[in-house]
Amino acid sequence: MDIGPYLPFWGELTQAQRDTLSQAVTERFFPQGTLISGGSEDCTGLILPLEGQLRAYLLTDEGKELTLYRLFPGELCLFSASCAMRDIQFDVMVEARQDTRALLLPAPVYRSLMESSVPVSNFTNQLMAGRFSDVMWLMDQILSKKLDSRLAAFLVEEGRLAGTETLSLTHDQIARHLGSAREVVTRMLKYFQSEGLVQLGRGGVRLLDRRGLERLAGDSLREK
Structure with missing residues (x-):
């Protein structure tokens, strides 16, 4: 399998390293809702989506889910191979x-490559730093921003990603993304509906006033 176009460091690998990677990588299909990695005890390997979308999230002690970030085609998921990353605790x-x-790359193969290739190690460190920046931004939002602004930002960002004003999301799914309770999100x-910002329906939310939502979101809204 030609995986070179998906790996920025491919051109700096030796032929032997390229052969090792090409032989180790496999292509997988994950239906919507599949739990691909269940944490540090479940070292699946590095995942690189070609089509579709992944979600990385934390599970709190109270059983609530908190979305850290989403991964789109071409973005490498490191946290699914946490056993290869000693700093992930x-x-x-x-x-x-x-x-x-x-594409799925076994964690032991990638760990060996990091130890033998400076470009791969540098790439991994940069990617990890970027992901931790995402996590720190999220923590700041949770600690310092009100739920209304975070919810408004989430709806706007979902609308941008989906390319539509109608979002097929339940209140429970939204609450899981935000790490909140469904009842709080419903209220x-x-x-929002009483203010003319959204229209609620069975299993979905329609955005009526995206600019109003953007104003409410303020700096909780990530840059486009």
Whole structure:
């Protein structure tokens, strides 16, 4: 399998390293909702989506889910191979948010490559730093921002990703993304509806006033 186009460091590998990677990588299909990685005890390997979308999230002691970030085609998921990353000391779950076709690289192979290749090690460190920046941004949002602004930002960002004003999301799914309780999200969505920002329906939310949501989101909204 030609995996070179998906790996920025491919051109700096030796032929032997390229052969090892090509022989180790496999292509997998994960139906929507599949739990791909269940944390540090479940070292699946590095995942690179070719089609679809993945979600990385934490599971709190109270059993609530908190979305850290999503991965799109071409973005490498490191947390699904946490056993290869010595600095990861917490459990990150990874699920298929959509039907996803992906490349899977066994963790031991990638760990060996990091130890023998400076470009791979540098790439991994940069990617990990970027992911931790995402996590720190999220923690700041949770600690310093109100739920209404976070919810508004989530709805706007979902609308951008889906390319539509109608989001097929239940209140429970939204609460899981935000690490909140479904009842709290439902109350907030009903308030949004009373303000003319959204329209609620069975199993979905329609965005009526995206600019109003953007104003409410403020700096909780990530840059486009």
